[in-house]
Amino acid sequence: MASLYIKDPETAAxxxxVAKRLGTSKTQAVRDAIRRVExxxxxxxxxxxxxxWMREYRKKNPLPPPTGLKADKAFYDWLSGEEDVVDPVR
Structure with missing residues (x-):
């Protein structure tokens, strides 16, 4: 079984x-910390x-260029179910 010897006294302390505060062994504290880092x-x-992947996808499938047309906000509000908007189609 391999052992881990921490040569730096500050790190070992x-x-x-941390192990004492967690109520675990030093080995368990190091194991848990390394798992979190991984x-x-x-x-x-x-x-x-x-x-x-997204960058590559966008290179292969670019968005269309802007049309310069202004969206009809009332129409899209109506489509999304805004109740206080009058039906713009009528």
């Missing part, structure tokens, strides 16, 4: 304090992959 890194990687 910090691990001991989870955060995994999430960051997934987020980065999603952003890269």
């Amino acid at each position: 910090a691990v001991a304090r 989870d955060d890194l995994d999430k960051a990687t997934r987020r980065q992959n999603l952003h890269e």
Whole structure:
């Protein structure tokens, strides 16, 4: 079984304090901390992959250029079910 020896006294003391506050062993405190860091890194990687995917998707499927036309706000309010808007079609 491999062991982890923390040579830095300040770090070792910090691990001991955290373990005591958590009511766990130092090994468990380090294990939990490392798992949280790994989870955060995994999430960051997934987020980065999603952003890269979106960039690539937009390169392949760009949005159409703006038309310059002004939207009819009353019509779209009516479509979305705004009750206080008069039906613009009538």
